[in-house]
Amino acid sequence: MGGICTALAVIFMFGASFVPGIELTLFLISSLFTAVMVIEAGVAGGLSVFAAASLLGLILVPNKLALIPYVFCFGYYAILKYYIEKIKSGALQLVIKACYFAAVVCLGLLLFRQVLASSIHMPDWPVAGLIAAGIVMALLYDYVMTFLINWYRRRFKGSPENLKLVQ
Numbered sequence: 001m002g003g004i005c006t007a008l009a010v011i012f013m014f015g016a017s018f019v020p021g022i023e024l025t026l027f028l029i030s031s032l033f034t035a036v037m038v039i040e041a042g043v044a045g046g047l048s049v050f051a052a053a054s055l056l057g058l059i060l061v062p063n064k065l066a067l068i069p070y071v072f073c074f075g076y077y078a079i080l081k082y083y084i085e086k087i088k089s090g091a092l093q094l095v096i097k098a099c100y101f102a103a104v105v106c107l108g109l110l111l112f113r114q115v116l117a118s119s120i121h122m123p124d125w126p127v128a129g130l131i132a133a134g135i136v137m138a139l140l141y142d143y144v145m146t147f148l149i150n151w152y153r154r155r156f157k158g159s160p161e162n163l164k165l166v167q
Helices: 002-018 023-060 064-074 077-084 090-116 126-157
Strands: none
Touching: 002 023, 002 064, 023 064, 023 077, 023 126, 064 090, 077 090, 077 126, 090 126
């Protein structure tokens, strides 16, 4: 199961490096295989799929820059989601997820400015808007991931106690 999930994650990462316009969708799909392993084999299984897919992606995917979103945000999110959703308060879960996504967006913007666009002057005023939009999109990603995890549990696990999120 781990090998299949790893292979599928790498295939979708490979696709994300070549198909313009739907990269984030393909990264969402690739991150679901980590969630499947968390459901099937626990956190250790999810970590092994994330690590193996990341390493294989670095070897097999020609566009190494395309792997940055998977390695630094999407790939391990299912594991993080597992721990966040153990918290009983739904509001606190949402706040933690929003803070995580804000940190990822801020780090991404900072790295983009420092590494890739150091010679380009970008005004500061849209940064808050970019961060807010990033949080909204990331929370939408979390919602879709929750829906797909629950679909997987209903379809392949089938029992009512398994309808809860990754636990």
